[in-house]
Amino acid sequence: MKRSPYAFPARQRGAVLYVALIFLVLLSLLGIVGMQVAALQERMASNYRAVNTAFQRAEGLARNVEVQVNADSRFIPRAGERDEERRCDDPSPVRGSAWAGFRAADDDPDTAVVATRLNECTPGYSIAQGTQPVNEKPVIWQISAFSTDVAADPTSDSAVETVFMP
Known part of the structure; x- marks a missing residue:
């Protein structure tokens, strides 16, 4: 019988196994952290x-x-929606975030629009910039719109308020 020229150590300690297991645990932890970061970014x-x-x-x-x-x-309010035209002397006037908060707390908060003619609040005074022609009376509107991201089971809502003169 021939002996191999390589001399094997008498006692093997298995250090490579421990090192490989440590690397495997570290790579697993990196993978788990990466998945959590990806899930958070998706949300x-x-x-x-x-x-x-x-x-x-x-x-x-x-x-x-x-x-x-x-x-x-x-x-002209949309049929079947919560649209309304309010007077500027309304006892419960539209007030941006408070109105949006009431709409968001509503049972069915999908969309709503409120339009108000602001020039009726200042009789005899001009809100318009500069000098207006004698035969024209400016009409100034305040439009408040509320909407959710989807009609059924909304996750977010937003309100936009504009003041403009046609």
Whole structure:
């Protein structure tokens, strides 16, 4: 029988096994942390999308009312929605964030629009800049629009308020 020229150590200690297990544990921890970071970023992106969608819907509502008022010189509420035209001396006037808070706490908070003619609050005074022609009376509107990101089971809401003169 021939012996191999390589002399094996008499006692093996298995240090490579321990080193490999440590590396395996470290790589597993890095993988778990990476998955948690990815999940957190996914939730943040989803929230950003919901907020942006709600804002764009509210902005679109406000702009549609502005276009309507510009064309017809009056506000026509949408059928079946929580739209209303209020007078400026209304005892419960529209007040941006408070009104939006009431809408958000509503049972069905999808969309709502409130339009107010502000020039009726200042009889005999001009709100317009500069000198107005004698035969024209400026009409100044305050449009408040509220919307959620989706109609069913909303996760975010937004309110937009504009003041403009057609």
